Amino acid sequence: MSKSGDILTIDRRRFVQGLAGLGASAAVGLRSAPALAVTGPAEPSSLRGNRFKLSLDRITVNKTGLPSWANAINGSVPGPILHWKEGDVVTLDVTNNLPVTTGVHWHGIILPNPMDGVPGLEFPGIQPGETFTYRFPVIQSGTYWYHSHMGYQEQKGAYGVLIIEPAGEPMIRADRDYPIVLSDWMDGDPLVVANNVKQNPDYYNYRRRTLGTFISDAKQSGLSATINERLSWGEMRMDPSGLAEPTGALYTYLINGAPPAANWTALFKLGERVRLRFINASAITYYDIRIPGLTMEVVHVHGNDVRPVQVDELRIGVAETYDVIVEPKENRAYTIFAQDYERSGYARGTLAPRAGMVAAIPDMDPRPMRSMADMGMHMMPKEVGASKPDGTRIGGIMGMMAKTVPTAERVGEQPMHPNTPDNPAISVEVQSNAKMVSDRLGLPGDGLNLLNRRVLTLAELRSIHPGVDPRPPGREILLHLTGNMNRFIWGFDGKKYSEVGPIDVKLGERFRLRFINDTMMSHPIHLHGMWMELENGGGEHRPYLHTINVKPAEDVSLLVTPLATGQWPLHCHVLYHFEAGMFRTLRVLPA
Amino acid sequence: MLLGLASVTAAAQTVRTGLSPDISDTGTSLYPKPIPNNSILDFGVPALSRVGGTGLSSNTLNGAAPYGSPIEDTRIYFHGVLNQFEGRVGNGSYLRWDSEVWAGDDYNRIWLKSEGRYNSDNKGKVSDGDQEALYDRPISRYFDVQAGIRYDLDSGPGRTWAALGIEGLALDFWKVQATVYASDNGHYALRTNANYDLYVTQKLVLQPQIETNWYSKQDRGRGVGAGLSDIDMGLRLRYEFTRKFAPYVGVAYQRFFGGTEGLTHEQGGRVNDLRFVFGIRLWY
Numbered sequence: 001m002s003k004s005g006d007i008l009t010i011d012r013r014r015f016v017q018g019l020a021g022l023g024a025s026a027a028v029g030l031r032s033a034p035a036l037a038v039t040g041p042a043e044p045s046s047l048r049g050n051r052f053k054l055s056l057d058r059i060t061v062n063k064t065g066l067p068s069w070a071n072a073i074n075g076s077v078p079g080p081i082l083h084w085k086e087g088d089v090v091t092l093d094v095t096n097n098l099p100v101t102t103g104v105h106w107h108g109i110i111l112p113n114p115m116d117g118v119p120g121l122e123f124p125g126i127q128p129g130e131t132f133t134y135r136f137p138v139i140q141s142g143t144y145w146y147h148s149h150m151g152y153q154e155q156k157g158a159y160g161v162l163i164i165e166p167a168g169e170p171m172i173r174a175d176r177d178y179p180i181v182l183s184d185w186m187d188g189d190p191l192v193v194a195n196n197v198k199q200n201p202d203y204y205n206y207r208r209r210t211l212g213t214f215i216s217d218a219k220q221s222g223l224s225a226t227i228n229e230r231l232s233w234g235e236m237r238m239d240p241s242g243l244a245e246p247t248g249a250l251y252t253y254l255i256n257g258a259p260p261a262a263n264w265t266a267l268f269k270l271g272e273r274v275r276l277r278f279i280n281a282s283a284i285t286y287y288d289i290r291i292p293g294l295t296m297e298v299v300h301v302h303g304n305d306v307r308p309v310q311v312d313e314l315r316i317g318v319a320e321t322y323d324v325i326v327e328p329k330e331n332r333a334y335t336i337f338a339q340d341y342e343r344s345g346y347a348r349g350t351l352a353p354r355a356g357m358v359a360a361i362p363d364m365d366p367r368p369m370r371s372m373a374d375m376g377m378h379m380m381p382k383e384v385g386a387s388k389p390d391g392t393r394i395g396g397i398m399g400m401m402a403k404t405v406p407t408a409e410r411v412g413e414q415p416m417h418p419n420t421p422d423n424p425a426i427s428v429e430v431q432s433n434a435k436m437v438s439d440r441l442g443l444p445g446d447g448l449n450l451l452n453r454r455v456l457t458l459a460e461l462r463s464i465h466p467g468v469d470p471r472p473p474g475r476e477i478l479l480h481l482t483g484n485m486n487r488f489i490w491g492f493d494g495k496k497y498s499e500v501g502p503i504d505v506k507l508g509e510r511f512r513l514r515f516i517n518d519t520m521m522s523h524p525i526h527l528h529g530m531w532m533e534l535e536n537g538g539g540e541h542r543p544y545l546h547t548i549n550v551k552p553a554e555d556v557s558l559l560v561t562p563l564a565t566g567q568w569p570l571h572c573h574v575l576y577h578f579e580a581g582m583f584r585t586l587r588v589l590p591a
Numbered sequence: 592m593l594l595g596l597a598s599v600t601a602a603a604q605t606v607r608t609g610l611s612p613d614i615s616d617t618g619t620s621l622y623p624k625p626i627p628n629n630s631i632l633d634f635g636v637p638a639l640s641r642v643g644g645t646g647l648s649s650n651t652l653n654g655a656a657p658y659g660s661p662i663e664d665t666r667i668y669f670h671g672v673l674n675q676f677e678g679r680v681g682n683g684s685y686l687r688w689d690s691e692v693w694a695g696d697d698y699n700r701i702w703l704k705s706e707g708r709y710n711s712d713n714k715g716k717v718s719d720g721d722q723e724a725l726y727d728r729p730i731s732r733y734f735d736v737q738a739g740i741r742y743d744l745d746s747g748p749g750r751t752w753a754a755l756g757i758e759g760l761a762l763d764f765w766k767v768q769a770t771v772y773a774s775d776n777g778h779y780a781l782r783t784n785a786n787y788d789l790y791v792t793q794k795l796v797l798q799p800q801i802e803t804n805w806y807s808k809q810d811r812g813r814g815v816g817a818g819l820s821d822i823d824m825g826l827r828l829r830y831e832f833t834r835k836f837a838p839y840v841g842v843a844y845q846r847f848f849g850g851t852e853g854l855t856h857e858q859g860g861r862v863n864d865l866r867f868v869f870g871i872r873l874w875y
Contacts, residue, residue: 120659120661195669196834198670208793209790210791231763237760237764426731427731496664497661569661581664
């Protein structure tokens, strides 16, 4: 679907496509050794060793054709690629040249609490002009990232790739190795965005249902069904087309800092195995990634090796990382295509044997809309617009029939959840309760259910290694993900961060974290400082995650063993959601 | 890779492609392995002394947020909305405005509302002037309660009212408000307002709007009678160049009733007044 008509104030195409020629340099990989190969003037440098100097500076960048300010790390957006080595003690001197407090957080890293880098909670933050020294042992390996955990700094460029080489032989063999950072860039001020959505939550939704879609839905599904469907949403004061805010109406989507027009390119030679480390460093955007013509083999998720899964497409939530192996069989260019899940824009790069080659950019898929199933409502006999030939409405209910994890499989390892969760009371901060929650791990997610592609689901992930802690959980901590779209208030159990104290657990305690999503938005919930083992039917091969994407009306549970004392953030990683209150502290007390 | 895991060899047998066949334990983890119950990995506070020189508190467990707050979910927001700023053209034209400004956090807000009309061809008289200062607090998912004062400030005699009302989203996104007023000399009044945004396209919006005014007693000075005083209806078609800037055209219809109708007659006004309007809607 074309993006035209979204915003006409400036040259819209230039804005979303970005500036042609920017960083349009081919990355050059080494042939024999697996090498992280990224070069070019606009691209981040690579830093290795165990002592690093980083600085945050306010600089001017040009990602869209118009200059704008950015919070650069070591002078680039994204910041430098940091290479650590498992077993090292790393020291990072971080100098803050921004006019405001900052704090760099090492996403997914297990470390002492004061080194985690969350200002206001774990340390006072790095004041303007100050240098803060992080030092901690590196006890893991894999693909990670880092970012500012202060205010909206991350939205304006304060993020970078973090790759930790394993102490021994790497399990994953590849001839080329490219980190691919996805992000959502905006030229303006994120504070203005926060202000806009507070006044009008649909501010950036230029794909809403109109008189025209009403007429076409009525033609397809009948007038009374259409009216009833509209009334159901109207009763909830919700808009099924509002999947994300902001959208591509605001954002230019970047791959390694390069907008689509710049066509960031990675090189390969025929017969090589290429490792692509996808990292979603966006403020709010989920991407659906595919490389038309290539099968992606998912081998490493959130820093942990998983049993390979071959897919055509995968959805990457905010703050997640997925590593895939591809083996191009033809001497041609392939497009790395990452459309935002609302289908309002895309990031694009190219995998090619030579620099300068391009492949066709596929059309964006039909946009998904939320269904009553997403709202945890009983299914309507006839879902309006559900599978229209023009595909304006896909996802939701139809896919539910597809491949849900049999409940019995999960029951094998745990007592079954009662399906009558204690719903938080409807209030100013709780717009809706999901009445029917379900295990939706076997679903790829709205927009991907009916496309006849192999799409990764969380139910398919199996850790290579059996879990390190075989104990059953001693208790369950249940949190409802709640919010009020119209007021743009978000929280857990109907409370914003400022209204409720920490959740206390003990060091080494084995507990279950269970999330029930009462909202119509997907929330990537990130827990700092410890792993969450997803109970997806994998037995002791549960995947270890640092962030769990919780779909609307989903009931998901994870096992956790706290690894260090202190105040650890547990929050939705959608920047505008957590800044609006979807944040809790998990306080780990000494055993 | 998972932290210092023992016994990966069993898992390795299930590995298909993508991984080298000779998997061995990486062996250098700082974690004990296998992890025994309860004695795990506390490198929290002791590690601090090794790090040294950071000036950090040695105890981060006191209080919820020992260094302030990691987020600002009580931020103050500010918005100004000029809902109507329009010329009403017909038998004698006038300018009408209807605006509101609010500032506050999620729970405590101050609203200032202002509406009125400027009659360019009637010696520049301002009429229908109504200014309100209200404290606003959300009471449910979709509704806020508002309380404060209203002052009728225009070319007519001023009146001061206490105001209590609700404002919010009714079914199907109708924006509604209803406010009762009590004046210091025993008059009561009620005002209701409702409007709806019908998106014809993504930027073209048709907005029906209806306002009613009721008074308990006659007030000759201000030309209102008891009972339903007037209905003001509009149908406006706006084009949102941006969400914040939208010019519009439309029609407005005003009808006076009861005692107000009689007073309007007396003063030579029109009881039925249908006008073409053009204006802009702005917000910040």
